[in-house]
Amino acid sequence: MVMGVDIAAGMLEQAQRKVEALGLGNVEFQLADAEVFNYPANQFDQILCANTFPWIAEKLATLQRWYQFLRPGGRIGIHTPAETAYVGYIVETDLHHLLYSAICPVVRRSYSASSSIK
Ligand SMILES: C[S@@+](CC[C@H](N)C(=O)[O-])C[C@H]1O[C@@H](n2cnc3c(N)ncnc32)[C@H](O)[C@@H]1O
Numbered sequence: 399m400v401m402g403v404d405i406a407a408g409m410l411e412q413a414q415r416k417v418e419a420l421g422l423g424n425v426e427f428q429l430a431d432a433e434v435f436n437y438p439a440n441q442f443d444q445i446l447c448a449n450t451f452p453w454i455a456e457k458l459a460t461l462q463r464w465y466q467f468l469r470p471g472g473r474i475g476i477h478t479p480a481e482t483a484y485v486g487y488i489v490e491t492d493l494h495h496l497l498y499s500a501i502c503p504v505v506r507r508s509y510s511a512s513s514s515i516k
Pocket residue numbers: 403404405406409430431432433448449450453454
């Protein structure tokens with residue numbers, strides 16, 4: 399099962415149309431603020447933040463929240479433009495700061511190895 403989350407109803411309506419056009423039967427959507435989105439722990443294999451990280455105000459708290467939703471071995475991916483683009487550079491800088499100053503060493507090692515958070 400795939401769950402799509404966005405804070406804007408119009409974005410979810412667009413996404414729903416795409417899912418229907420593709421005939422996908424395993425996608426559901428939830429209108430929510432990803433910073434305070436509540437869900438039981440240990441539910442997801444992967445969380446992908448698609449082009450939204452710059453809008454997350456409390457980045458560390460949000461990453462910690464998402465981390466709780468992952469099953470053991472799960473990953474968080476941050477999808478963003480390449481770091482040569484301004485937005486990509488900002489996200490990369492934010493992540494570098496967060497991962498090297500605040501999040502546990504296991505996460506740091508994973509980030510170094512693969513640029514994603516295990
Ligand atoms: C650049 S758009 C990317 C949309 C889509 N994820 C994609 O990759 O095509 C950024 C999206 O982030 C959403 N957004 C911003 N802050 C959010 C939040 N706190 N929680 C959930 N979605 C948020 C906006 O509504 C918008 O749809």
